[in-house]
Amino acid sequence: MIKTYFKSALRQLFRHSYYTFLTIAGLGLAIACSLFIYSYNSFQYSFDQxxxxxxxxxxxxxxxxxxxxxxxxxxxxxxxxxxxxxxxxxxxxxxxxxxx
Incomplete structure (x- = not known):
């Protein structure tokens, strides 16, 4: 059962490859920005502790x-x-x- 779910998900991903790339790139950019903001803030708050x-x-x-x-x-x-x-x-x- 789970095998068919993965097959249908991959089929949809390959069928709509442009939107898949756009979504994955946006998610990656959002995660990268979030990690950068977190690391910058933790660096700034670490002074004089x-x-x-x-x-x-x-x-x-x-x-x-x-x-x-x-x-x-x-x-x-x-x-x-x-x-x-x-x-x-x-x-x-x-x-x-x-x-x-």
């Missing part, structure tokens, strides 16, 4: 807008001083500068 106060740790990101927008982690020394002096909720600050 070793801290004891990871729910209270933040990283300030600075956008520099010149001819094109440049995103950089960290910031200037002036931003570091302003955050540590003017925001009373901040307990501790650390300066993080990336040389490019």
């Amino acid at each position: 070793f801290h004891t106060d990871k729910d209270r740790t933040f990283l300030v990101v600075q956008d520099l807008k010149l001819e094109q927008v440049e995103h950089s982690k960290g910031g200037s020394y002036a931003m570091y001083n302003a955050i540590s002096r003017e925001i009373p909720q901040v307990e501790r600050t650390a300066l993080y500068i990336i040389k490019t």
Whole structure:
């Protein structure tokens, strides 16, 4: 009985080969995109998970807008001083500068 089901399914697949290819290609693309999104998100959420106060740790990101927008982690020394002096909720600050 199951043998006839497989035979009829294969017969239908070969009879409508264009739609079969389109469906299988779409399914493969959807699975690939889903896996890429999952791996990207798990990579992004894996940073700084070793801290004891990871729910209270933040990283300030600075956008520099010149001819094109440049995103950089960290910031200037002036931003570091302003955050540590003017925001009373901040307990501790650390300066993080990336040389490019």
